[in-house]
Amino acid sequence: MNAPGKAALMLIFGFGLLFSSCRREVLVNEIPGVYKVTYSFGEETLQLKTNGEFTQTIKVSTEAGPIGANGTWTYYKGEKEIHLENRMMLHDGCGKFDPNFKLPNRGVSVLAVKNDFRGGVVIISSADGSGFDYHREEIKR
Numbered sequence: 001m002n003a004p005g006k007a008a009l010m011l012i013f014g015f016g017l018l019f020s021s022c023r024r025e026v027l028v029n030e031i032p033g034v035y036k037v038t039y040s041f042g043e044e045t046l047q048l049k050t051n052g053e054f055t056q057t058i059k060v061s062t063e064a065g066p067i068g069a070n071g072t073w074t075y076y077k078g079e080k081e082i083h084l085e086n087r088m089m090l091h092d093g094c095g096k097f098d099p100n101f102k103l104p105n106r107g108v109s110v111l112a113v114k115n116d117f118r119g120g121v122v123i124i125s126s127a128d129g130s131g132f133d134y135h136r137e138e139i140k141r
Contacts, residue, residue: 026113028075030121031082035134037125041097044090046123046134048073058090058101067102075113082123084109091125091132 035046042060049055056069071086087109092098112124116135123134 024115024119025077026080026115026121028077031075031113033121034137035123036137037132037134039091039097039132042090054084056088058088060090080113082111082113084111093126095126095132
């Protein structure tokens with residue numbers, strides 16, 4: 001095979017790997033970890049623990065200190081969803097700050113789960129694609 005043919009084959013192979021990693025199902029053992037999202041009005045950290053519990057820490061630019069919540073999470077692989085019981089919702093789902101985010105009786109948040117182009121886990125939190133999604137922090141070794 002000539003050089004241009006090899007280059008084209010490598011390019012096709014590379015795109016195949018890229019797209020297959022985005023479509024691969026996320027396994028439940030890939031979910032636990034620390035996820036972060038940054039907003040114009042603050043930042044949020046979500047730690048999903050292996051025992052099905054989570055800790056959420058929110059720092060809002062208008063608040064004196066961090067605000068926290070604890071709850072439970074369940075992953076539904078077939079639906080590609082994670083359910084977070086007692087999660088605070090810092091934004092309204094469409095990119096705007098929700099000033100009522102601290103109110104009790106938050107219920108269950110149902111969020112989509114997918115792989116990003118690098119094979120990392122992303123939890124989709126923005127209904128409109130505004131990019132307010134949880135990205136898993138890299139594990140430091």
